[in-house]
Structure formats: structure tokens, C-alpha cells
Amino acid sequence: MKNYVAYVGSYSYTGKAKGITIFDVDVERGSFKKRAEVEVDNASDIVVSSDRRMLYAVEDYGVVAFRILPDGGLVRVSSKKVNGMRPHHICVDQEGKYLYTSGYHDGKLTILRLDPDGAVGPIVDEVYHKGLGSIAERGSRAHITCSKPTRDMRFVMSADPGIDQVSIYRFTGRPGEIRLVDAIRTARGSSPYFFTFSKDNRFLYLLFDMTNAIDVYRYTVSEDRGMPEFTKLQTVCTTGDNAPxxxxxxxxxxxxxxxxxxxxxxxxxxxxxxxxxxxETGLLTAEFNLPISGEYPKDVAVFPDGQHIVSVNHESGTLSFFKVDYEKKLIVMNTNEIPVSQPNCCVIVPVGEDA
Known part of the structure; x- marks a missing residue:
């Protein structure tokens, strides 16, 4: 059986957490055991490279790169400022060429080049979103919460709940050549917050936090113009049969x-x-909606066996663990919760020679 570790990113400004907590993972039991902490100033998000050699984390005013050791330990390699405020979200492309950061506080998309050894290189491109939104508590202005390339690497997309839009950019990799080519414009007050593509790159799943919904789109590229085309297929409620x-x-x-x-x-x-x-169709069907035994589940990580999940509960400062029964459509808490101060995110990674 492979060995796995989990990395949990937390805010550190209260002094109760250092930034990243490393856990050993018991896949069979669906549980974690705390091993160590690594200092990162306010790790609002973390991501692991596709080859699992590197972990990248948000820190105040920038990003930091760590090399993942064979035992799952972390060694700081480099850090870079993003010429802006602390990013909200971070993403690395499948080829390990670029790092994408999303600025919630300043509405800024920043793309940094990655060196061959995984270290963070210089800023390649940066774009500030502009415009007014409709959600008063968010200042009615641009706030980027998620930026990613399409899986075919032809476009970069940024979700902005402040202006109710997902901006679509053509990105060549040459400095200063990023260009807005289209946008998915959503309903006022819908707040597009996060998105991801299916692994076959055929479907886009766009999460709306204020309206508790997921929109499903078919993604294609027109042969004549080489432009992205998104066809909306479905909208589902994220609270299942319960009213949002x-x-x-x-x-x-x-x-x-x-x-x-x-x-x-x-x-x-x-x-x-x-x-x-x-x-085949990309469509979603709600199976269950159940309590997570914590406050503000900011992230949900799936164990490698697919049979367990961990809920990262930001407000209650806990990690809660569940076994998933897909046939009976329920989750059952399978071990004691673990306290972690203001956790934001979690990734589970295989380590060792078999990784």
C-alpha cells in the first residue's frame, strides 16, 4: 500500500497555527495523524504539482514553493511577491510551466513562470479586473476567487464574484501578450466563485456561492476562429433538495x-x-445532502480510496472525517475530529518510492 501525507493550509495571523500542517494519512481508516507544522504566513490556499515533486502555497503578498521530500516533509525552495495583496487562490498547470494566482482583495490575476526545478520564477503577465458588481457586502467591485487554464492550455479563465463574470484570456506565455477574448457573463448577484474542468476537458463546472448552484457547460473551440465556446447544459442546487x-x-x-x-x-x-x-453527457444528479459536523466547511478532500472524505471546517477549527456509502447515499463519521486553527484547504499526496 502506498504511503500518503496530507497538507492543510491555515491562516497564521492569530498565532495559533504556523501555516501548513503535515499529517500522516491512514487510508484504510480514513484518518489523519499530525506530524509537523511549517511556517507560512497565512496559507489561504495550497496546490501540488502534477508530478507531486512540489507544493505551492499562498503567503502574504505572494507565493512560496516547497520541495516534497520522500517522507512527505517540506523544504522551502523559493518565494515571490505578486505585486499585490495576498492571493485567495493558487493553481499550477498540468505541464508545470506556470503558476496562476487570484487576488480577491485587489481583483488581480498574476501568472508566474516556473523554473525547470519547480522554483517560482518571474511574473509573466498580470491583469486587474475592472467593473462594478451588485453584491454590496463585497464592495461591488472586482474580486478574483479562481483562475485556471483550460486543460488544453489554450485559454486562462478567472472567476470574479464581484462583477458576476468569468473572464477568458488567450495566454501565449510571452510577457505582456495576455488578451481578453471572451467572458461567461452570469446573472447579477449570482457570484461565480470556483470552477473546474472534467479530466477529458469537455465540460466546465462553475460553482456559485451566493446562489448555491453549479452550472454545467460543454466546452469546445470553434475551428474557424479558434475561439472558446461554452454551451450551458444544466443548473443544479448545491444544497440538494433543500431550498437554498x-x-x-x-x-x-x-x-x-x-x-x-x-x-x-x-x-x-x-x-x-x-x-x-x-x-457522456456531463450532467449531475444529487445523491444526498448531509451535515458535516463542523462550521463553515471551506474545503472537502477525498481520500485516495474514494471511500472517505475529510471536511476542513474553518470557523469551528476542525477536520472531520467520514466514510462514504455511495449505495445507501450517506456519510458516517468514522473517527474523532482533529483541531486545526482556521484551516482553509487540504491536499492528500502519495509519497515514497511508490508515489
Whole structure:
């Protein structure tokens, strides 16, 4: 059996957490055991490279790169400022060429080049979103919460709940050549918050936090103009059959390894919803909506066996663990929760010679 470790990113400004907590993972039991902490100033998000050699984390005013050791330990390699405020979200492309950061506070997309050894290089391009939105508590201005390339690497997309839009850019990799080519314009007050593509790159799943919804789109590229085309196929409620109350907000969306299922966390009612996914049509079907035994599930991570999940509960400062029964459509808490101060995110990574 492979060995796995989990990395949990936390805010550190209260002094109760250092930034990243490393856990040993018991896949069979579906549990974590704390090993160590690594200092990062306010790790609002973390991501692991596709070859699992590097871990990248947000820190105040920039990003930091760590090399993942064979035992799962972390060694700081480099850090870079992003010429702006602390990013909200971070993403690395499948080829390990670029790092993409999303600025919630300043509405800034920043793309940094990665060196061959995985260290963070210089800024290649940066774009500030402009415009006015409709959500008063967000200042009615641009706030980028998620930026990623399409899986074919032809475009870069940025979700902005402040202006109710997903901007689509053509990115060549040459400095200063990023160009806005289109946008998915969503309803006023819908707040597009996070998105991901299916592994076959055919479907886009766009999560709206204020309206508790997922929109499913078919993604193609026109042969004559080489432009992205998104066809809306479906809208589903993230709180299942329950009415999306005004105090609820969808917080996260996580696929299982083979895209068969999607878990969505909801703050307010503090629940998790499971959707099954049709691989051919891309459409989603709600299977259950159940309480997550914590406050503000900011992330949900799926264990490598696909049979367990961990909920990262930001407000209650806990990690709660569940076994998933897909046939009976329920989750059962399978071990004691673990306290972690203001956790934001979690990734589970194989380590060692078999990784």
C-alpha cells in the first residue's frame, strides 16, 4: 500500500497555527495523524504539482514553493511577491510551466513562470479586473476567487464574484501578450466563485456561492476562429433538495479521482452534497445532502480510496472525517475530529518510492 501525507493550509495571523500542517494519512481508516507544522504566513490556499515533486502555497503578498521530500516533509525552495495583496487562490498547470494566482482583495490575476526545478520564477503577465458588481457586502467591485487554464492550455479563465463574470484570456506565455477574448457573463448577484474542468476537458463546472448552484457547460473551440465556446447544459442546487436559504453559501467543489462524483461543501447549513456525474453527457444528479459536523466547511478532500472524505471546517477549527456509502447515499463519521486553527484547504499526496 502506498504511503500518503496530507497538507492543510491555515491562516497564521492569530498565532495559533504556523501555516501548513503535515499529517500522516491512514487510508484504510480514513484518518489523519499530525506530524509537523511549517511556517507560512497565512496559507489561504495550497496546490501540488502534477508530478507531486512540489507544493505551492499562498503567503502574504505572494507565493512560496516547497520541495516534497520522500517522507512527505517540506523544504522551502523559493518565494515571490505578486505585486499585490495576498492571493485567495493558487493553481499550477498540468505541464508545470506556470503558476496562476487570484487576488480577491485587489481583483488581480498574476501568472508566474516556473523554473525547470519547480522554483517560482518571474511574473509573466498580470491583469486587474475592472467593473462594478451588485453584491454590496463585497464592495461591488472586482474580486478574483479562481483562475485556471483550460486543460488544453489554450485559454486562462478567472472567476470574479464581484462583477458576476468569468473572464477568458488567450495566454501565449510571452510577457505582456495576455488578451481578453471572451467572458461567461452570469446573472447579477449570482457570484461565480470556483470552477473546474472534467479530466477529458469537455465540460466546465462553475460553482456559485451566493446562489448555491453549479452550472454545467460543454466546452469546445470553434475551428474557424479558434475561439472558446461554452454551451450551458444544466443548473443544479448545491444544497440538494433543500431550498437554498439566504444564509447559505457554496464554498468548495471536489471531484473524485475518476470524475464519477463531485462533493460540494455548503456554509450556513454546514453540509456536504454528493453529485454523481454522467461521463457522456456531463450532467449531475444529487445523491444526498448531509451535515458535516463542523462550521463553515471551506474545503472537502477525498481520500485516495474514494471511500472517505475529510471536511476542513474553518470557523469551528476542525477536520472531520467520514466514510462514504455511495449505495445507501450517506456519510458516517468514522473517527474523532482533529483541531486545526482556521484551516482553509487540504491536499492528500502519495509519497515514497511508490508515489
Amino acid at each position: 436559504g439566504s444564509l447559505n453559501a457554496a464554498t468548495c467543489m471536489t471531484f473524485t479521482a475518476h470524475d464519477h462524483y463531485i462533493f460540494v461543501g455548503n456554509a450556513g447549513d454546514n453540509s456536504v452534497t454528493l453529485f454523481s456525474r454522467d461521463a
